[in-house]
Amino acid sequence: MYETTIGLEAHVQLATASKAFCADRNQYGAAPNEQISIVSLGYPGTLPYLNERQVEYAIRLGLALGCRITRRSTFDRKNYFYADLPKGYQITQDESPICVGGALPVRYTNQQGEEVVRGIKIHHIHMEEDAGKSIHAAGEPCSRVDLNRAGTPLLEIVTEPDLRSAEEVDSFMSGMRQLVRWLDISDGNMEEGSLRCDVNISVRPHGQEAYGTRAEIKNMNSMRYARRAIAHEVERQIGILESGGKVQQQTRQFDPQTGTTSALRTKEDAHDYRYFPDPDLPPVVVTQAYVDQLRTSLGALPWDAHAELLALGVHTEDASLISADRMHHATFLRYAAASAAVPELSKLWVNRILPHLQERPLMISPEQLVDVQRLITDGSVSAANAASRLLPDLLDRPGDPHARAEELGLVQNTDTDFLRQVATEVIAAHPDKAAAYRKGKKGLIGFFMGEVMKRSKGSAEPKETQALLRTLLA
Structure with missing residues (x-):
């Protein structure tokens, strides 16, 4: 050896x-x-x-x-x-x-x-x-x-x-x-x-x-x-x-x-x-004196920035990406200070905001970004839609996140009567698949979820919809 x-x-x-x-x-x-x-x-x-x-x-x-x-x-x-x-x-x-x-x-x-x-x-x-x-x-x-x-x-x-x-x-x-x-x-x-x-x-x-x-x-x-x-x-x-x-x-x-x-x-x-x-x-x-002056001007170094992000609960891979650039790291900390869910914010930051920052300045405010997170946590907008549609639109045209979600048709419907009606219609339209589900093909729940999303134009709240489907198919 x-x-x-x-x-x-x-x-x-x-x-x-x-x-x-x-x-x-x-x-x-x-x-x-x-x-x-x-x-x-x-x-x-x-x-x-x-x-x-x-x-x-x-x-x-x-x-x-x-x-x-x-x-x-x-x-x-x-x-x-x-x-x-x-x-x-x-x-x-x-x-x-x-x-x-x-x-x-x-x-x-x-x-x-x-x-x-x-x-x-x-x-x-x-x-x-x-x-x-x-x-x-x-x-x-x-x-x-x-x-x-x-x-x-x-x-x-x-x-x-x-x-x-x-x-x-x-x-x-x-x-x-x-x-x-x-x-x-x-x-x-x-x-x-x-x-x-x-x-x-x-x-x-x-x-x-x-x-x-x-x-x-x-x-x-x-x-x-x-x-x-x-x-x-x-x-x-x-x-x-x-x-x-x-x-x-x-x-x-x-x-x-x-x-x-x-x-x-x-x-x-x-x-x-x-x-x-x-x-x-x-x-x-x-x-x-000159050496001391330069030492004072250094500020936090990349490994200090990485450790600071880990202390905020950011995943190590996200922390590495955010701390790769001094200005991007400083900008993230400013937005993180307004957020009650920094680890979740870091995911949006890495996947959507960092690519945006490579091309142009960030115009959305910390408060607006926190509102996007709030729409996700209270179930008003799905995490997928917030990341793929709402946030990119706000980065191009800053504005009120809730109003923009309404404008884009992204606000999720949690009305039980509405969800029950749509789910019932979907099950009635596919009796063979409903029978197969009841015989043990539980993977078909994904099919029914997809059909409900089509009929509701993506507005059905996923968790409540899935729970309701399981009840109706039982």
Whole structure:
């Protein structure tokens, strides 16, 4: 038996207005090589200057994760040659990263169906800049380089080798995406490259203390692909060990078409990059007062929001969806404060209101939403009709819920004489089915309910109607 050990290097592109070390615009989707300048292109004699917002965002993330904030951090040059790295080096932090330690709380369901809640340990977070992008178009004789991304401010979150499965990698990256969006420091869009990760994987026999030799899979920006890549790489390494071989330390790439990984190059160590202090950037010195100010501004974090919703009686899956976005969570709490049945409100919220909020603002008032709930609890409108017809109509045209239910013909009829007359007519119209019911085919109650609903145009109150049908059919 073997144990899988995984460490991540997650890269978060920051949502700053300009790039990390120059004034070039930082925006996704521009035409190739439009957002560049002599600084981001690395022209001789040009000098970088620090983006203050990048420092702020790094500290905000570090505080949220419980990291120790380095009061005096420095920048270094990581030297390597690649076509999309115009300077021939990357400005990064090697010796003194801005944040050290900490952990990200994650919640996921394991393969045994059990819910797991644990903290994934962080080694450090450092600031750096992104490289450009090489475009390898099929059928073209050469590659193209788009340098719009060169110089984009990045945070690299380096975990301890603390993950043990693809499920934990998925939950970590999902949790990190939620957190950076919650803090409003990145859009976290993996499909646009705003959030991606390098996955370091090794295996070792159970009980062995020393880690196995790792392989790094680069630039995973899809969790579906990451899960497949991890599964293949674990199987590959175990196969090598079982056959008596040795795993090589490599950088590998994943091919989605075949579901396999292949070697790119022998894995570099730190000395291969010839790190040295950047002579053009002074140390970043932050005061304790500044750190405390940012700490105060954080407010509740996603896991705090989730726990608060659970305390209100919200189901854990609904709580996860509602707490996925800071503004949506705050809006829900405002409406929940007016409701006497928060768990039921959360169901309406998740199924009807959250999809609405993706497209336009919420115009219905808390009092109107509570009135919708009241119409359900007092039996005036069925829960199904309230969710599928009344609430969607009110979201488009806010107004008095009871009047709107009347207008839409959704108010349920509880008049016993009316229900008895309709039920009697239905039974009389289907004597064969009534006889079959009396002989033991009790499932036919659904048929009679459907016929009553047709004749009453959906207005018959379900519970009273069913009870009345059972009495008349007895």
